Amino acid sequence: MKPSMDPPRPGYFGQFGGRFVAETLVPALEELTHALATIVPSAEFQAEWRGLLEHYVGRPTPLSRAHRLAHALDPEGDTIAELWLKREDLCHTGAHKINNALGQVLLAKQLGKRRIIAETGAGQHGVATATAAAVLGLPCEVYMGALDVERQAPNVARMRLLGARVIPVQSGARTLKDAMNEALRDWVTHVAHTHYCVGSAAGPHPYPTLVSELQRVIGDEARQQLLAQSGQLPDVVVACIGGGSNAIGMFRAFMDDPVALVGVEAAGEGLDTSRHAATITAGTVGVLHGAKTRVLSDADGQILQAHSISAGLDYPGVGPEHAALAQSGRARYLTATDDEAVAAAHLVAREEGLLIALETAHAFARLGSVARDFGAERGRPVRIAVCLSGRGDKDLATLMERGSS
Numbered sequence: 001m002k003p004s005m006d007p008p009r010p011g012y013f014g015q016f017g018g019r020f021v022a023e024t025l026v027p028a029l030e031e032l033t034h035a036l037a038t039i040v041p042s043a044e045f046q047a048e049w050r051g052l053l054e055h056y057v058g059r060p061t062p063l064s065r066a067h068r069l070a071h072a073l074d075p076e077g078d079t080i081a082e083l084w085l086k087r088e089d090l091c092h093t094g095a096h097k098i099n100n101a102l103g104q105v106l107l108a109k110q111l112g113k114r115r116i117i118a119e120t121g122a123g124q125h126g127v128a129t130a131t132a133a134a135v136l137g138l139p140c141e142v143y144m145g146a147l148d149v150e151r152q153a154p155n156v157a158r159m160r161l162l163g164a165r166v167i168p169v170q171s172g173a174r175t176l177k178d179a180m181n182e183a184l185r186d187w188v189t190h191v192a193h194t195h196y197c198v199g200s201a202a203g204p205h206p207y208p209t210l211v212s213e214l215q216r217v218i219g220d221e222a223r224q225q226l227l228a229q230s231g232q233l234p235d236v237v238v239a240c241i242g243g244g245s246n247a248i249g250m251f252r253a254f255m256d257d258p259v260a261l262v263g264v265e266a267a268g269e270g271l272d273t274s275r276h277a278a279t280i281t282a283g284t285v286g287v288l289h290g291a292k293t294r295v296l297s298d299a300d301g302q303i304l305q306a307h308s309i310s311a312g313l314d315y316p317g318v319g320p321e322h323a324a325l326a327q328s329g330r331a332r333y334l335t336a337t338d339d340e341a342v343a344a345a346h347l348v349a350r351e352e353g354l355l356i357a358l359e360t361a362h363a364f365a366r367l368g369s370v371a372r373d374f375g376a377e378r379g380r381p382v383r384i385a386v387c388l389s390g391r392g393d394k395d396l397a398t399l400m401e402r403g404s405s
């Protein structure tokens with residue numbers, strides 16, 4: 001008789017995840033898997049890591065109550081009971097990415113690695129990795145599509161100031177996907193002494209688990225702060241989804257609670273166009289970046305270019321755990337367009353005095369409809385906690401081009 005269910009496979013979330021990589025990388029991924037089980041939970045690693053988070057990054061980040069935004073989204077007060085913002089914009093470098101970069105570089109050092117490589121799209125993960133490598137004293141090389149190098153001059157300058165070498169990638173469309181391929185190629189060649197710092201909860205096993213372990217500090221703090229500041233758990237937790245690291249970091253702490261989890265993907269110029277990045281909502285199952293997950297691909301299985309006004313959501317895949325959470329129904333995934341994100345950024349600036357990143361603005365763009373839908377389901381106004389993943393200074397030029405709304 002055939003068993004009715006496959007046994008759980010390590011490195012898989014349901015049918016998603018795994019390790020679709022060259023044989024030469026398997027020993028390094030095994031080493032990292034072992035380190036995740038032994039070094040990461042060790043008292044020594046935790047002490048150094050927590051010390052950096054506190055004294056260098058500035059953690060714990062605050063949890064802010066957003067009274068005026070709640071009122072603007074719900075003037076009658078019949079759908080939103082409370083709105084809370086987890087302030088990752090106040091991390092050093094302005095977003096949650098530094099949590100992961102510092103953790104991975106620290107781990108690499110403990111594994112005796114002598115060199116850090118990373119890929120970056122808009123440069124935000126590159127800047128976080130260059131920062132972590134600088135403060136922990138390791139050389140850093142960042143692969144970046146040549147087109148992105150041109151488009152993201154300020155982040156290229158930042159990385160170079162931080163002592164990193166930026167390597168423009170001339171292949172393919174000369175953007176993120178090509179930079180990822182090139183970083184993997186470098187890693188295959190130099191794997192013995194090089195650590196590949198992956199920037200989101202994506203990539204081959206154990207990266208999705210490692211990154212979510214390093215980002216879970218967001219949700220762990222938020223849960224504690226919510227209980228201390230409001231005395232209750234939220235009804236709904238909301239976060240934007242690029243590769244999915246801020247979202248999984250936020251979700252992890254609430255997984256076993258009666259709390260709804262909502263991720264918001266980038267619908268770009270609309271789901272009825274080819275210019276979006278809504279991998280879960282409008283993608284298919286495929287392999288990208290060494291993992292089986294949901295991807296944007298054409299009829300031949302070729303990975304397509306993603307589009308979003310926010311560079312950090314402009315990724316044609318998604319972390320495999322989100323693909324599984326969508327399939328099981330434990331989390332729901334919605335979308336917001338470029339225009340909706342821009343409007344949300346303007347609203348949050350005026351109502352709360354916060355310039356939020358355009359990535360983050362996708363999560364905020366859905367707060368009104370999330371409150372209405374879950375309020376109707378629960379039959380009362382809901383308490384919402386949203387991950388404010390980063391600050392928007394980097395997006396000023398984009399916002400100015402778009403004009404005021």
Ligand SMILES: *Cc1c(COP(=O)(O)O)cnc(C)c1O
Pocket residue numbers: 095096097124199200201240241242243244245246247312313357359360389390391
């Ligand atoms: C990079 C980035 C994201 C998207 O990445 P995730 O891995 O999905 O969190 C979201 N917000 C900000 C501010 C970012 O810089």
